[in-house]
Amino acid sequence: MIEPQARSLVSSAQLNRHQVTYRVILTLVVVIFTLIFIGPLYFLFTDGLKSTSEAVRVPPTIIPAHVHPGTYTSAWSRVGIGRLLVNTLYYAFGALAFQLVFDVAAAYSLSRLRPVLGNLIFALMLATLMIPSTVLLVPQYVTVSDLPILHLNLIGSPEAIWLPSVANAFSIFLLKRFFDSIPTELLAAAAIDGASPLRTLRSVVLPISRPIIGVVSIFSLVAVWKDFLWPLLVEYGYNPNRETLNVGIFEAASTTQQNLVLAASAMAAVPTLIFFLFFQRNILSGLTAGSLKG
Amino acid sequence: MAELATLRQAGTLSPARSRAGDRLAAKVRRNASAHGFLIGAVLCFAFFSWYPICREIVLSFQKTQLGVTSWAGWANYHRIFHDPTFWTAWKNTAEFTVLALIVGYAVPFLVAILLNELRHAKGYLRCLVYLPVMLPPTSALLLFAYFYDPTYGLFNDILRHLHLPVSQWVQSSGTGLPSMAMISVVIAATWMNMGGATLIYLAALQNIPGELYEAAELDGAGLLRKIRHITIPQTRLILSMLLLLQIVATMQMFVEAFILTNGGAGVNNNTLSVVNLIYQYAFALSGASNYNSASALGVVLMLVLATFSGAYLWLTRDREATR
Numbered sequence: 113m114i115e116p117q118a119r120s121l122v123s124s125a126q127l128n129r130h131q132v133t134y135r136v137i138l139t140l141v142v143v144i145f146t147l148i149f150i151g152p153l154y155f156l157f158t159d160g161l162k163s164t165s166e167a168v169r170v171p172p173t174i175i176p177a178h179v180h181p182g183t184y185t186s187a188w189s190r191v192g193i194g195r196l197l198v199n200t201l202y203y204a205f206g207a208l209a210f211q212l213v214f215d216v217a218a219a220y221s222l223s224r225l226r227p228v229l230g231n232l233i234f235a236l237m238l239a240t241l242m243i244p245s246t247v248l249l250v251p252q253y254v255t256v257s258d259l260p261i262l263h264l265n266l267i268g269s270p271e272a273i274w275l276p277s278v279a280n281a282f283s284i285f286l287l288k289r290f291f292d293s294i295p296t297e298l299l300a301a302a303a304i305d306g307a308s309p310l311r312t313l314r315s316v317v318l319p320i321s322r323p324i325i326g327v328v329s330i331f332s333l334v335a336v337w338k339d340f341l342w343p344l345l346v347e348y349g350y351n352p353n354r355e356t357l358n359v360g361i362f363e364a365a366s367t368t369q370q371n372l373v374l375a376a377s378a379m380a381a382v383p384t385l386i387f388f389l390f391f392q393r394n395i396l397s398g399l400t401a402g403s404l405k406g
Numbered sequence: 407m408a409e410l411a412t413l414r415q416a417g418t419l420s421p422a423r424s425r426a427g428d429r430l431a432a433k434v435r436r437n438a439s440a441h442g443f444l445i446g447a448v449l450c451f452a453f454f455s456w457y458p459i460c461r462e463i464v465l466s467f468q469k470t471q472l473g474v475t476s477w478a479g480w481a482n483y484h485r486i487f488h489d490p491t492f493w494t495a496w497k498n499t500a501e502f503t504v505l506a507l508i509v510g511y512a513v514p515f516l517v518a519i520l521l522n523e524l525r526h527a528k529g530y531l532r533c534l535v536y537l538p539v540m541l542p543p544t545s546a547l548l549l550f551a552y553f554y555d556p557t558y559g560l561f562n563d564i565l566r567h568l569h570l571p572v573s574q575w576v577q578s579s580g581t582g583l584p585s586m587a588m589i590s591v592v593i594a595a596t597w598m599n600m601g602g603a604t605l606i607y608l609a610a611l612q613n614i615p616g617e618l619y620e621a622a623e624l625d626g627a628g629l630l631r632k633i634r635h636i637t638i639p640q641t642r643l644i645l646s647m648l649l650l651l652q653i654v655a656t657m658q659m660f661v662e663a664f665i666l667t668n669g670g671a672g673v674n675n676n677t678l679s680v681v682n683l684i685y686q687y688a689f690a691l692s693g694a695s696n697y698n699s700a701s702a703l704g705v706v707l708m709l710v711l712a713t714f715s716g717a718y719l720w721l722t723r724d725r726e727a728t729r
Contacts, residue, residue: 119616119617119619119620120522120523120611120612120614120616120619121519121522121523121619121629121632121633121637122523122629123619123620123623124525127525134525137524138524138526138527141520141521141524141527141531142527142530142531145531145534145535146534148597149534149535149537149538149597150534150537152538152546152549152550152553152597153537155549155552155553155560156545156549159552167558168557168558169558170557170558170563171558171563171566172558172559172560172563213446214446214447214450215447217443217444217446217447218443218444218446218447218448220443221440221441221443221444222444225436225439225440225443226440227436227437227440227441227444228437230440230444233444233448236451236456237447237451238719240451240455240456240459241715241719242711242712242715242716242719243459243708243711243712243715244654244658244711244715245455246658246660246681247462247658247681247704247707247708247711248455248458248459248462248704248708249681249684249685249688249700249704250462250465250684250688250697250700250701250704251457251458251459251461251462251465251701251704252454252458253688254458254461254465254697255453255454255457255458255461256454259453260453260457275450275453275454276450276454276455278446278447278450278451278454279447279450279451279453279454279455281451284447308439309439309440309443334540337542338542338543340543340544340660340661340664340665341660341661341681341685345689349689357542357544358542358543358544359544361542361544361545361548362544362548362665362669365548365551365668366668366669370552373548373552374548374549374552377542377544377545377548377549378545380542380544380545381541381542381545381546384540384541384542385537385540385541387540388533388536388537388540392533395536395540396532396533396536396605399536399602399605399606
């Protein structure tokens with residue numbers, strides 16, 4: 113008996129009539145999807161266990177003939193995974209902190225304090241969604257290397273990654289839309305008690321905004337973690353010791369043996385896989401929290 | 407500033423007018439604190455978004471010779487339009503976009519329809535398709551580069567087992583349309599990125615009212631007709647929104663081809679994308695790096711992408727209004 117669910121293309125009654133067909137299709141889908149999506153990961157982790165000669169053997173072996181866990185330890189030290197990991201975590205969490213402080217404050221101001229010209233500022237922020245940052249690669253690089261008025265050169269400093277990540281109109285949009293939906297009475301009550309805007313934000317708005325702050329945080333962390341071109345320019349270009357995981361492994365790939373490259377790639381994938389397994393529910397539901405779902 | 411000046415004078419005004427002054431002072435104070443909350447984000451937008459947009463346009467009309475910057479008119483645009491690699495890059499980017507849409511747009515929709523019908527293993531399958539999206543792109547792409555290797559790669563081994571001719575994959579030199587090199591990039595890119603679109607479609611499918619399907623069944627509609635007359639029209643808005651978003655995203659393709667070809671652009675520039683050409687103009691071409699030509703190319707790409715994102719914003723605004 114197949115359990116009924118919300119009505120979709122094929123009705124539960126129909127499925128019950130064709131139980132065998134359904135079972136066959138289900139099994140096929142599960143097997144094929146596992147092969148397509150987990151299969152490559154299997155090779156990612158096991159090919160790192162092969163010896164250098166076995167990794168480039170023709171034909172390739174499916175199961176390592178001889179297991180060499182030493183590949184992982186030598187990849188760790190040769191590519192410097194530990195340092196790359198620390199760098200990337202530092203960039204990702206720094207960017208998250210800046211984004212949470214500045215973007216939450218800005219969204220709160222735009223939503224609740226409603227300053228003069230607030231709508232114009234919000235419109236200008238949203239307009240940047242139309243121009244993706246890869247297009248602005250060159251002028252952004254030129255600007256970061258010599259900030260106008262301040263004449264600061266941020267190239268090579270973590271701020272070169274942290275501060276541009278604050279200019280994220282999508283985060284501000286999501287946060288503002290959530291703050292807009294908070295009942296006015298709740299905030300009015302705080303105001304009657306004499307709470308300042310900062311106090312209201314901290315004690316009333318933030319505690320009920322946890323879900324949306326979670327979504328914005330995940331987007332922010334994943335964006336910095338996956339970025340490649342910007343850190344390649346502003347950090348690696350300045351000093352190879354400041355490169356991120358993505359850039360570091362890529363730069364090592366051309367001068368390192370195949371099995372070490374794969375072991376390094378596998379180790380780089382572990383933190384994100386663990387992160388995904390832990391926050392899987394939040395990530396998958398946060399995905400549709402954007403403008404697409406009502 | 408005018409408001410601040412009034413504020414300072416407010417204290418010296420006659421008692422009769424001081425209430426109006428107080429109200430004004432309160433308003434100024436409220437605005438000052440509201441702008442105080444905004445200032446961090448506004449400065450970041452100004453420095454890293456609004457100013458670079460203007461700077462890109464300015465740079466594209468300038469030239470720098472021996473450290474002296476002067477106006478160049480349309481010379482940078484003239485130069486890039488006469489560069490054959492400019493047209494190669496646009497041809498490749500268009501090719502990637504079309505291929506990625508054929509594969510990366512239709513496949514997630516069909517997968518979402520399939521997943522929505524299954525009553526078991528839903529959570530597992532959903533996680534599965536999203537897993538590659540979470541991987542660091544370098545890990546996923548270096549793995550694919552290994553699979554694509556013409557001698558010891560897994561893909562050629564599979565082809566040999568099937569008694570099919572082996573391929574050079576990303577390193578293919580053929581320049582036909584579509585080229586094997588670009589198809590290889592699309593396969594890797596689709597594997598990495600299809601999870602996001604699939605899950606968004608899945609959410610849209612779950613919003614379709616079930617009565618519609620029941621009504622169609624009463625009218626004797628089969629599976630294909632139900633998809634054609636209910637599923638597609640009901641998700642049309644999300645389909646067209648994702649189409650525009652994906653066009654914008656795929657036209658910025660860089661990292662996939664860059665890493666698969668080990669930091670290059672393939673044989674015969676087969677996988678050179680527009681963003682890659684911007685990067686090469688600005689940072690990688692041996693000798694003089696030329697920010698001005700790169701900016702001119704950036705402006706051209708900006709105009710093309712802004713057209714698509716403008717259409718997207720227009721579509722979403724239309725939707726907000728009807729709700």
